[in-house]
Amino acid sequence: MLASARFMTSLLIPFIVVAVVFELVVGVRLILLARETRGLAERLWGWAWLLDAVSQGGAALSSELLSGTTAYVVGVTMAGVGSASLSFLAVGIWQVFRAEERWLAWLIGAGMVLLTVTFTALALSGGIVSTDGSRPPMTWINRILGCVLLGWGAVECWLAYLASAKQLRLGLVEPLRVVRFQLWGASAVFLLTFLLLLIARDVVGLPNTLVRTLQPILAFLSVLGMWLTYFPPRWMQRRFGRGA
Amino acid sequence: MAGESDAFEIACEVILSRTSLTGPQVRGSVRLALKEGGLRAKTVSTRQLLAVVERLMPERLVAQGVAFDEARRVCDEVATRLEAYTDPVQDIGPGSMLERLDRAREKG
Numbered sequence: 001m002l003a004s005a006r007f008m009t010s011l012l013i014p015f016i017v018v019a020v021v022f023e024l025v026v027g028v029r030l031i032l033l034a035r036e037t038r039g040l041a042e043r044l045w046g047w048a049w050l051l052d053a054v055s056q057g058g059a060a061l062s063s064e065l066l067s068g069t070t071a072y073v074v075g076v077t078m079a080g081v082g083s084a085s086l087s088f089l090a091v092g093i094w095q096v097f098r099a100e101e102r103w104l105a106w107l108i109g110a111g112m113v114l115l116t117v118t119f120t121a122l123a124l125s126g127g128i129v130s131t132d133g134s135r136p137p138m139t140w141i142n143r144i145l146g147c148v149l150l151g152w153g154a155v156e157c158w159l160a161y162l163a164s165a166k167q168l169r170l171g172l173v174e175p176l177r178v179v180r181f182q183l184w185g186a187s188a189v190f191l192l193t194f195l196l197l198l199i200a201r202d203v204v205g206l207p208n209t210l211v212r213t214l215q216p217i218l219a220f221l222s223v224l225g226m227w228l229t230y231f232p233p234r235w236m237q238r239r240f241g242r243g244a
Numbered sequence: 245m246a247g248e249s250d251a252f253e254i255a256c257e258v259i260l261s262r263t264s265l266t267g268p269q270v271r272g273s274v275r276l277a278l279k280e281g282g283l284r285a286k287t288v289s290t291r292q293l294l295a296v297v298e299r300l301m302p303e304r305l306v307a308q309g310v311a312f313d314e315a316r317r318v319c320d321e322v323a324t325r326l327e328a329y330t331d332p333v334q335d336i337g338p339g340s341m342l343e344r345l346d347r348a349r350e351k352g
Contacts, residue, residue, distance in 0.1 A: 030345075033345055033348045033349065033352075036348040036351065036352070037344035037345065037347070037348045039340075039341060039344045041340075041341040042341050042344065042345060045341075095341075096338055096341050097337075097338050099336065100247075100284075100286040100287055100336075156338070160337075160338040160339075162282065163282030163283070163338075164282060164338075164339065165282065166280065166281055166282030166283075167281060167282045167283070167292075169281075170281050170282075170292075170295040170296065170299055170300075171295060172281075172291075172292055172295055173339065177339055177342065180342055181338070229342075230342070230345055231345070231349065
């Protein structure tokens with residue numbers, strides 16, 4: 001049973017590697033395109049995905065390959081990178097979907113200050129990385145914050161999808177725009193489920209084999225959704241028409 | 245009311261001056277038409293509002309008791325005012341980032 005679970009997990013490793021590399025490429029490509037567009041939103045989303053890929057990949061590698069002080073230092077660094085990614089994501093969601101709501105900027109700013117203070121306090125008290133296999137406080141903070149932000153992002157994507165479907169009837173957008181918001185929403189839901197599975201495993205004891213089997217698939221589907229949303233290939237453009 | 249787009253304010257101003265509807269009735273009607281078109285008063289652009297005024301607004305005004313012919317005339321006048329206005333703000337909102345990315349990809 002254990003051997004078959006390990007075999008299953010090893011089969012899924014390529015999915016994890018591809019998802020992390022893919023996410024890294026999405027992030028870098030968005031940042032490079034943002035240099036041309038001069039748009040803040042794409043820059044923020046680019047950094048969010050780039051830092052998330054570094055954080056996820058770095059944490060996975062350090063837990064497998066490193067030990068002792070080096071593992072601790074890399075662990076703290078990766079947790080910090082993960083928190084930075086969440087901050088970029090929060091501002092990115094605000095910029096794309098609710099830029100006209102100034103009060104949200106204050107709320108996000110306050111949240112970022114609180115996150116920085118909490119991170120610093122936990123770093124000083126050893127609450128970022130655990131050495132006994134338990135989940136340290138910072139892991140929970142990043143997970144819960146991630147769920148809140150991805151949940152918000154998913155709701156905004158689906159609202160944008162519904163709005164664009166109405167705009168399509170007025171001839172203001174083309175079908176491709178509607179499909180892209182659908183993909184963006186699906187991508188956010190996959191990522192949210194990814195995080196919720198981790199929480200369910202640690203809180204209600206969801207079988208680790210199930211979580212480790214589903215996670216790479218969800219990560220892969222999520223990044224695929226991102227790619228198709230930001231950089232729709234020619235066949236998608238032909239099938240659904242270019243965004244108006 | 246501060247915070248709504250220029251296009252929204254222009255449409256409300258014209259409808260208010262050409263019908264017997266009250267300010268809240270006018271703003272409410274325009275908001276409902278925008279919602280029906282998947283748009284928001286704070287971010288709607290001239291181009292987007294023109295489509296709403298042409299396709300959805302007459303029906304909204306009729307629902308408020310304005311005669312059909314009068315509603316059509318008022319909407320034509322709103323459209324004329326909007327067309328004459330140079331909106332400093334282009335389409336904003338969730339789709340603008342995707343549009344910018346598409347343009348940059350085409351150039352590259």
